[in-house]
Amino acid sequence: MVRFLTRRVLVGVATIIAISIIVFGLFFAVPSSPAKVMCGKNCDPASIAAVETKLGLREPITTQYTEFMKGIFVGRTYSKGTPFEQHCEAPCFGFSFRNNESVSAIVARTLPVTMSIVVGAAVLWLLFGVSLGMISALRRGTVFDKLAIGVSLAGASMQVFFFGLILLFAFVYFTGWLPFPSYTPLTENPAKWASGLILPWVTLGFLNSAIYARLSRAQMLETLSEDYVRTARAKGLPLRRVYTKHALRAAITPIVTIAGLDIGASLGGTFITETIFGLRGLGKETVEAVQFLNLPIVVATVLLAAVFIVVANLIVDVLYAVIDPRVRLS
């Protein structure tokens, strides 16, 4: 188990380093010079040169990369020894080209919003979607099953913006039962946090539930036809026990994988949901940064999203090994 873990962690670290190199390459791949973007229109060559010097763009690429990585871990100081000296605390991703705000501060402001949306929605879709799928597999062919399939088909074919707007109209504009979604930190006021986020949770949660219901139904049906489920029945175990102990554990395994990856990927930003409900999350921030070629933010958010996915992968691998003893060997 220790060897298994070490190997997975090493692979994860290598992946993140590789991604950081690629992301860093963005600075050079985009068809405009970062210095020009930062300096603004009507910038004379002297100012551009000054900016380039400040950002270290005149150094060799390798030095720039090591400076960039060093900044993430220990912080760095721009324009050292000049009147424009600017220190950037670790983790340093530089400053926004637009308003010179520290990228770390922007991430620290927007990430909790996205995290709150994703965690709440994930709880909903895992609880609701997976149990719906499991129950309809056990009641295959009944009215419940057919209804569940119908609802999940409808859900799976709907779009976030459409469903979200319907909910907004129904619960905010029309009935006024809920306040317009807003973000309040959980630590500040938990009740307000929840009531402000319930619509995004339901929107994202319901649409993902549909996919998870279909997935878990299929998994459960497949598991129920496995020989070892028949063995469990042949032993004389009560059906409830056969389902909850023998079938569920096997059926849930692939769902763990997909849920881990889905949650990891969503943490990188849920742009559409954030936009509909006017929440300034990581996704919205990233898309805006891309529009304005605000490279430090793009680099930071892309790297962060990659880290989320790698970490989610790692967690899934470990969970998998805990669930399935056959994985521990290989």
Next chain:
Amino acid sequence: MTAPASAPKSPATSDSGPYLQVNDLRVQFPTEDGVVKAVDGVSFSVERGQTLGIVGESGSGKSVTSLTVMGLHNSKRARISGQILVGGRNVVGMSEEQTRRLRGRDMSMIFQDPLSALHPYFKVGAQIAEAYKVHHPNASKSEAKKRAVDMLGRVGIPQPARRADSYPHEFSGGMRQRAMIAMALVNDPDLLIADEPTTALDVTVQAQILDLLEDLQREFNSAIIMITHDLGVVAQVADDVLVMYGGRAVEFGSVEQVMRRPQHPYTWGLLASVPSLHGDADADLVPIKGNPPSLINLPSGCAFNPRCRYAGRNGDRSFTEVPELHQVLERGHLVACHLSEADSKKFYAEDIAPSAGVAQ
């Protein structure tokens, strides 16, 4: 070792006579394409300490029969009629809860592929202990574990206390099947159904497993149904043999009668497709031509007629009339074939006996 006090088994209504008696069993599955008649009027019985071999190709109804005896078919999807008396209690029409109590305690089952039949996520010992505990709710965890280790030792697994903590994938194929047998026997069942228990194993391991089953049968005095398509297995372990085709019994008798003096052309076909140690080494095996029939749309008359060399020797009865089991030659030897006794004796002596494999 002594068997620990077992939960009192519900008293059987009759102690004498066969432990398992199946009368005119019919199992049908309605599907969109039509009704699958998987088992169509099969009767047989097995006594304690005896082994019945059920032989037939895939789709002959042998596995469906055994699963029906165990009550493992979904009563909503299968139409079951007839009688299955297990120790005098009729399993047909019993509630799920009632059959569940019999399963694993009074009757248990060994499956074909032990790797897929054991749960990959649970330790072997825990799976056996679970089978014990479900029928001995008062037994403690450690008692159940101890019982599991005892059983693993009894089926010949070395270092059973250590191996009980292994997972099925850490066992070899033969060991897995031994573990499966330990699990099936943990509650001293009176009836053991073995569904092709050696098909997935190496030939050398096959013989070990069959020996083990015979030893355990002597020890537990249980009735065994051995389902197989391997006539060698039948010749080795069975007392009686039931040959099934298209969901019906086509020949029944003692192993001696069916293997040495088979009367049904289908049994001849099975025998001719088995290599013989004593026959001509260059002689080709004779497969039965054609495929097993569709159970939705059986051929009219004798279901075997499209594949039978001898169909039509007795007027057109083979094509119009379903042959009933009737006694031939000796007491207890039943055959469902339209051939006259004299004809079948003659064809067997001329065509089959010189080349057929087993027990010559």
